[in-house]
Amino acid sequence: xxxxxxxxxxxxxxxxxxxxxFQAMGWYAPFTYGVAKGEKAICNYDEDSLSMAVxxxxxxxxxxxxxxxGCLNLASTTLPYDERMNASIVATALDLKPEVCAADIxxxxxxxxxxxxxxxxxxxxxxxxxxxxCMTDSRLGKPGSAYExxxxxxxxxxxxxxxxxxxxxxxxxxxSCDFADLRRANGDSFVRNWEERWIRxxxxxxVIPQAxxxxxxxxxxxxxxxxxxxxxLPSNMSAMGKKIMIEPEKFQDPMVGVIGDCGAALAxxxxxxxxxxxxxxxxxxxxxxxxxADVLLFEVTDAIKSLSARKAVKACLANRKELDSxxxxxxxxxxxxxxxxxxxxxxxxxxxxxxxxxxxAILGLVGSECTECGTRQYPPQRICVNPACKTQDKMKPYRxxxxxxxxxxxxxxxLAFSYDPPSIYGLVDMDEGGRLWMDFTDVAIKDMIVxxxxxxxxxxxxxxxxxxxxxxxxxxVPASVAxxxx
Amino acid sequence: MADGIKDKVAIIGMGCTKFGELWNKGADDLxxxxxxxxxxxSGIDAKDIEMAWMGVCFDEVNVGKSAIPMSRALKLPFxxxxxxxxxCASGTESFRGAAYAVASGACxxxxxxxxxxxxxxxxxxxxxxxxxxxxxxxxxxxxITAPGAFAMMAxxxxxxxxxxxxxxxxxxxxISAKSHANxxxxxxxxxxxxxxxxxxxxxxxxxxxxxxxxxxxxxxxxACAIVTTPEIAKKLKGEDFLKVKALQIAATSGEELMYKxxxxxxxxxxRAASKRAYKEAGVTNPREEISMMELHDCFSITELATFxxxxxxPVGKAKxxxxxxxxxxxGQIPSQPDxxxxxxxxxxxxxxxxxxxxxxxxxxxxxxxxQIKNPGLALTHNLGGFPAMSVCSVSIFGT
Numbered sequence: 001x002x003x004x005x006x007x008x009x010x011x012x013x014x015x016x017x018x019x020x021x022f023q024a025m026g027w028y029a030p031f032t033y034g035v036a037k038g039e040k041a042i043c044n045y046d047e048d049s050l051s052m053a054v055x056x057x058x059x060x061x062x063x064x065x066x067x068x069x070g071c072l073n074l075a076s077t078t079l080p081y082d083e084r085m086n087a088s089i090v091a092t093a094l095d096l097k098p099e100v101c102a103a104d105i106x107x108x109x110x111x112x113x114x115x116x117x118x119x120x121x122x123x124x125x126x127x128x129x130x131x132x133x134c135m136t137d138s139r140l141g142k143p144g145s146a147y148e149x150x151x152x153x154x155x156x157x158x159x160x161x162x163x164x165x166x167x168x169x170x171x172x173x174x175x176s177c178d179f180a181d182l183r184r185a186n187g188d189s190f191v192r193n194w195e196e197r198w199i200r201x202x203x204x205x206x207v208i209p210q211a212x213x214x215x216x217x218x219x220x221x222x223x224x225x226x227x228x229x230x231x232x233l234p235s236n237m238s239a240m241g242k243k244i245m246i247e248p249e250k251f252q253d254p255m256v257g258v259i260g261d262c263g264a265a266l267a268x269x270x271x272x273x274x275x276x277x278x279x280x281x282x283x284x285x286x287x288x289x290x291x292x293a294d295v296l297l298f299e300v301t302d303a304i305k306s307l308s309a310r311k312a313v314k315a316c317l318a319n320r321k322e323l324d325s326x327x328x329x330x331x332x333x334x335x336x337x338x339x340x341x342x343x344x345x346x347x348x349x350x351x352x353x354x355x356x357x358x359x360x361a362i363l364g365l366v367g368s369e370c371t372e373c374g375t376r377q378y379p380p381q382r383i384c385v386n387p388a389c390k391t392q393d394k395m396k397p398y399r400x401x402x403x404x405x406x407x408x409x410x411x412x413x414x415l416a417f418s419y420d421p422p423s424i425y426g427l428v429d430m431d432e433g434g435r436l437w438m439d440f441t442d443v444a445i446k447d448m449i450v451x452x453x454x455x456x457x458x459x460x461x462x463x464x465x466x467x468x469x470x471x472x473x474x475x476x477v478p479a480s481v482a483x484x485x486x
Numbered sequence: 487m488a489d490g491i492k493d494k495v496a497i498i499g500m501g502c503t504k505f506g507e508l509w510n511k512g513a514d515d516l517x518x519x520x521x522x523x524x525x526x527x528s529g530i531d532a533k534d535i536e537m538a539w540m541g542v543c544f545d546e547v548n549v550g551k552s553a554i555p556m557s558r559a560l561k562l563p564f565x566x567x568x569x570x571x572x573x574c575a576s577g578t579e580s581f582r583g584a585a586y587a588v589a590s591g592a593c594x595x596x597x598x599x600x601x602x603x604x605x606x607x608x609x610x611x612x613x614x615x616x617x618x619x620x621x622x623x624x625x626x627x628x629x630i631t632a633p634g635a636f637a638m639m640a641x642x643x644x645x646x647x648x649x650x651x652x653x654x655x656x657x658x659x660x661i662s663a664k665s666h667a668n669x670x671x672x673x674x675x676x677x678x679x680x681x682x683x684x685x686x687x688x689x690x691x692x693x694x695x696x697x698x699x700x701x702x703x704x705x706x707x708x709a710c711a712i713v714t715t716p717e718i719a720k721k722l723k724g725e726d727f728l729k730v731k732a733l734q735i736a737a738t739s740g741e742e743l744m745y746k747x748x749x750x751x752x753x754x755x756x757r758a759a760s761k762r763a764y765k766e767a768g769v770t771n772p773r774e775e776i777s778m779m780e781l782h783d784c785f786s787i788t789e790l791a792t793f794x795x796x797x798x799x800p801v802g803k804a805k806x807x808x809x810x811x812x813x814x815x816x817g818q819i820p821s822q823p824d825x826x827x828x829x830x831x832x833x834x835x836x837x838x839x840x841x842x843x844x845x846x847x848x849x850x851x852x853x854x855x856x857q858i859k860n861p862g863l864a865l866t867h868n869l870g871g872f873p874a875m876s877v878c879s880v881s882i883f884g885t
Contacts, residue, residue, distance in 0.1 A: 342607070344614075347616075348614075348617045348624060351621040354622055354625065355625065358625070362622070362625045379626055381740075385745045387739065387741060387745070408642065408750060409645070410638060411633075411634045411637035411638050411641060411694050411695075411696075412693065413629070413630070413631055413633065413693040413694075414690075414691055414693060415610075415611050415631040415634065415692055415693060416631045418629065422691075422694065423628075425634065426638060427638065427743075427750065434744075434746075435744060435746050437630075438628055439628035439629055445694060450641065461625070461629075471625060
């Protein structure tokens with residue numbers, strides 16, 4: 001049996017109220033009033049689709065054995081690099097073994113499900129014992145467009161394997177066609193579209209039923225057997241129910257009012273939400289749309305009851321902060337220019353040789369543990385830092401990114417350049433040993449309290465557009481309150 | 487066991503420029519001016535200098551790398567000249583080179599110069615650290631500045647010793663107010679205004695909990711010392727010279743940042759360097775034996791922690807001495823009689839030697855309006871880096 005063995009989600013902390021977009025841009029685009037409802041999740045200034053993918057991936061594999069992962073498929077239409085494998089950055093950040101076939105799967109909004117089919121095929125074929133899929137997107141709608149309201153940022157992740165399968169893969173059915181509803185040419189920042197009525201009538205209303213009926217026929221499934229259908233489109237699709245003979249209540253909520261259309265991750269994050277509420281025996285259909293459609297069929301197993309608590313959609317939705325300003329959003333997303341000052345204008349060059357040498361420390365937050373005295377230290381040391389030990393070259397790697405700690409001391413620095421001043425940083429004493437000096441994010445200075453519990457989140461540390469380098473690192477965040485998957 | 491350099495090195499001349507935002511002076515102007523004063527003071531000729539050291543930290547701002555900027559500016563005649571750098575402790579590092587040269591007998595007369603030209607960056611505060619801490623650190627350290635890195639010590643100190651933010655900030659404000667009162671009396675100081683505790687408490691926040699007046703001036707300036715053996719000093723100057731009693735430096739082993747024992751409320755290197763300095767100078771009860779101090783008050787919290795690290799105030803109790811005026815100009819151990827980094831200003835490479843300059847003036851009764859009574863042993867404390875990763879020098883001087 002091959003299928004999903006674990007899942008995770010990531011939704012950024014900041015939620016922008018759509019009415020604040022309308023307040024800023026409604027004078028120009030009064031027609032957006034209809035979509036100016038609810039809120040959308042947006043990346044913090046230090047997040048992008050790649051960092052979200054790592055966090056979703058960590059939420060998926062945290063506490064599980066990652067040594068068997070032989071395939072990593074990263075799906076997105078907004079990856080930071082066109083040349084330099086983004087999936088390899090994710091693999092290093094998650095401290096996976098190097099023997100992984102990592103791939104960026106991109107180009108269309110169905111790339112998320114296509115990445116999943118590829119991962120499943122890899123496990124089925126025996127190429128890898130286990131495969132990780134990360135789906136992520138952070139797309140931009142132009143100011144004054146409906147897409148600026150609709151798009152939201154999020155990521156989903158699934159671990160695929162053949163042991164402890166919680167949702168067995170029953171089959172897939174795909175259609176690929178050049179239905180050019182949405183597009184971005186190389187170098188474009190914003191999504192362009194053709195007329196919505198054409199997209200609805202000639203695209204969605206025809207391609208999706210064709211794909212679903214095709215899958216049903218191929219696998220001999222009656223629509224009445226289906227427990228839940230996740231259609232990765234940013235509106236309630238239950239009106240389609242009659243056409244495909246599925247009751248309206250079986251349509252999974254796309255969560256557009258709380259997250260937004262997260263592109264290549266949308267069908268995935270809906271599947272995560274469905275799995276959070278699923279019972280053994282449930283049959284779940286996942287449908288994506290974009291340059292064609294993919295349909296995936298899953299059946300939930302008894303093993304879902306024994307999966308350890310995951311940080312998934314519920315936990316992510318509970319961890320939120322209302323962003324009070326549309327201007328912060330446009331500044332962080334580089335829609336509006338910002339006077340960063342001379343101090344921040346010319347970042348020092350990134351030594352890619354050093355990044356390669358110390359990739360584990362920089363991207364994976366991997367330090368070292370002295371095998372003589374047990375002292376855990378960061379960054380990795382040759383000679384043990386314990387003054388009573390100082391043993392040389394008896395270290396083994398030790399990963400901090402999935403551990404928790406306590407805030408030892410901190411500051412909020414108004415002199416250091418930050419896109420969200422003050423720049424907050426502090427020392428973290430790890431619960432299981434080790435001390436780290438970390439940037440903090442997703443926290444207000446007033447909520448920083450010595451001894452508070454902290455954990456880590458993968459972030460973009462800096463962007464050097466002049467040299468085409470995005471630097472990534474782990475930052476500290478307040479530890480989330482215990483979130484149980486009921 | 488080596489017996490150290492106590493009484494082996496004498497300072498026979500010193501010079502120090504005015505510190506400040508010296509828009510129209512470059513590092514070469516500052517070094518020429520500092521040396522002029524020191525030569526006049528010592529009575530020697532420039533050609534008598536046999537070896538020279540230059541301390542500068544941010545070489546990429548104005549000064550440039552190597553010893554060449556100084557040897558060229560001062561037209562030193564092909565003698566050995568070295569440039570040294572140890573972050574903000576670079577000045578004392580320069581002095582150490584010259585002092586060791588004399589103490590070892592490598593030469594009779596040596597020059598120690600410290601210089602920094604910070605105001606060519608186009609913005610307030612120190613130059614950006616960029617790669618200054620190495621390529622790896624740049625990628626793994628947080629987005630730090632100096633005030634933030636020191637502010638973390640204040641946060642921890644307040645937390646450990648049960649000071650509310652208000653009590654803590656008021657204690658720190660008293661430290662800064664004292665230095666402003668002293669700086670106002672010093673014609674060479676960068677900042678020469680007295681400032682009230684109330685005004686300090688209301689200042690804009692730089693790095694929580696440190697406000698503007700908790701931070702020292704960012705200045706241009708140079709200071710230098712001409713050193714020789716006590717025997718030669720006696721011949722040249724009679725009794726009008728100062729002797730080195732101790733000169734110690736300690737650099738971190740990395741424990742503070744990577745090992746959990748350090749509690750974040752003090753500076754390990756200061757404790758290590760001062761312990762050795764007291765031993766070298768033969769000081770057993772610093773609170774009774776030290777008569778004045780020039781401390782590395784880059785931030786008010788640094789001065790507070792240093793009071794304790796030097797074993798002057800009991801650990802956790804510096805507030806009591808600060809409240810009692812113990813460190814004021816008319817107190818038992820005047821601290822920063824020249825205004826300190828806070829008000830004299832902080833041209834990085836010059837500061838360590840500027841501290842010695844004040845010890846020299848006070849010890850030789852030349853400090854004018856701010857002259858302290860009965861100067862005895864004078865101590866300088868020059869700290870580079872941050873509390874969590876530092877290099878510190880502690881020196882003691884006496885006649």
